[in-house]
Amino acid sequence: MIVDTLGHLLENEAAYGEEIQRGLQFLRDTDFAGLAAGRHDVNExxxxxxxxxxxxxxxxxxxxxxxxxxxxxxxxEGTERIGYSAIEQLKVRDEYSAEKDAVFFTGELVSAVTAGPGALVVCYPQDGHMTGIEAGKKEAVRKVVLKIKL
Structure with a gap:
C-alpha cells in the first residue's frame, strides 16, 4: 500500500511502474467535478x-x-480512514469472485490511515483494505477509485 498525495506521487512518478504512472497522469488530467456517482470506463x-x-x-x-x-x-471531498492488512493476516469471508475481481475477508482492524481531500491510497493485490471508516465523526466522502488492470 502507498499513502501520499497525488501531487507528491506525481513529483516522483518515475519511481513507480507504468500502471501507476498512467493512473497518476489520468487523475491529474481529469476533472471529476459534476460527474455522476457510478462506474466510468476509460479504456481496456x-x-x-x-x-x-x-x-x-x-x-x-x-x-x-x-x-x-x-x-x-x-x-x-471529505475525510475517511482506510484500514490496511496483509491478506495473509485476514480470514476469507467470501471466496474470490472473478466477476467482481474481489475477495472479502474478516479480521481485526489494527492499522489505518486518515485520508482527506487530495490524498491518494494505492492498494496492491496483497493489500487487504477497508474503506469508509469514520475519522472521529461521520462525514460525507466523495472519491475516485481508479481500477488499473495489472
Missing amino acids: EMFYFINEYETKDAGDCFWEAHRINLDLHYIL
Whole structure:
C-alpha cells in the first residue's frame, strides 16, 4: 500500500511502474467535478468509480482485496480512514469472485490511515483494505477509485 498525495506521487512518478504512472497522469488530467456517482470506463486497462457515501464505524465496514486490478483511491471531498492488512493476516469471508475481481475477508482492524481531500491510497493485490471508516465523526466522502488492470 502507498499513502501520499497525488501531487507528491506525481513529483516522483518515475519511481513507480507504468500502471501507476498512467493512473497518476489520468487523475491529474481529469476533472471529476459534476460527474455522476457510478462506474466510468476509460479504456481496456482502466475504469473508475465515483463513490459517494457517509463514513461509518469500522464494525460496519468490510475488508476486501483484488487480483486483477490495482486500486487508486483518490479523495475529492471529505475525510475517511482506510484500514490496511496483509491478506495473509485476514480470514476469507467470501471466496474470490472473478466477476467482481474481489475477495472479502474478516479480521481485526489494527492499522489505518486518515485520508482527506487530495490524498491518494494505492492498494496492491496483497493489500487487504477497508474503506469508509469514520475519522472521529461521520462525514460525507466523495472519491475516485481508479481500477488499473495489472
